[in-house]
Amino acid sequence: MRDVIAIYPGSFDPVTNGHLDLIARGARIFDRLIVAVLQNLDKAPLFSARERTDMLRQVTQEWSNVEVDLFDGLLVDYVRRRHAQVILRGIRAISDYEYEFQMALMNRRLEPGVETVFMMPAEKYSYVSSRLVREVAQLGGPIDGLVPALVVEKLKSKVH
Numbered sequence: 001m002r003d004v005i006a007i008y009p010g011s012f013d014p015v016t017n018g019h020l021d022l023i024a025r026g027a028r029i030f031d032r033l034i035v036a037v038l039q040n041l042d043k044a045p046l047f048s049a050r051e052r053t054d055m056l057r058q059v060t061q062e063w064s065n066v067e068v069d070l071f072d073g074l075l076v077d078y079v080r081r082r083h084a085q086v087i088l089r090g091i092r093a094i095s096d097y098e099y100e101f102q103m104a105l106m107n108r109r110l111e112p113g114v115e116t117v118f119m120m121p122a123e124k125y126s127y128v129s130s131r132l133v134r135e136v137a138q139l140g141g142p143i144d145g146l147v148p149a150l151v152v153e154k155l156k157s158k159v160h
C-alpha cells in the first residue's frame with residue numbers, strides 16, 4: 001500500500017500543547033505528517049513565520065515522520081505540491097465544528113481528491129487556543145502546562 005501523507009495546517013502562533021497532542025496522534029496514524037505553517041496571516045502574528053516554524057521544529061524532534069514546513073496561498077495547492085492525500089485538523093469542541101466543516105467542504109470543492117480528517121486532542125486541552133495563550137501571556141498570567149516549556153520562555157521574552 002502507498003504511504004499516506006497528511007498535512008496539518010495552521011497558524012501556530014504559537015504552537016500549544018493541544019497542537020502537540022494532535023501531532024502525536026497524527027504521527028501514529030499517518031506514514032508522514034507535514035505540519036504546515038501559514039506564512040502570511042490576516043492579522044499581524046505575535047511570532048514571525050520563522051519563529052513559529054523554529055519552535056515547531058524543536059518541539060517535534062522526537063517524531064522521525066514529522067516535518068515542519070511553511071506554506072502560503074491556497075492550502076489545496078500546497079497539498080497537491082507535497083503529494084499529500086489528507087488534511088488533518090483538530091476539533092476541540094462543537095464551537096470549532098462549523099468553521100472546520102465549511103473549510104473542509106470548500107477544500108473538497110477545490111480538490112475532491114483530498115480528504116480532511118478530524119481528530120480530537122485530549123480533553124484537558126479542549127479550551128487551549130493560541131489566541132488565549134497569547135492574551136494570558138501578554139497580560140502577565142501563567143501559561144505553564146498550556147504550551148511547551150520552550151514556548152513559555154519565548155512568550156515571556158516576547159511580551160516583556
Ligand code: PNS
Pocket residue numbers: 009010011012038073074075076102103104106107
Ligand atoms: O490554525 P488556523 O489559523 O485555524 O488555520 C487556518 C488555516 C491556515 C488552516 C486556513 O486559514 C488555511 O487553510 N489558509 C490557507 C488559505 C486557504 O486555502 N483558504 C481556503 C480554505 S477553505
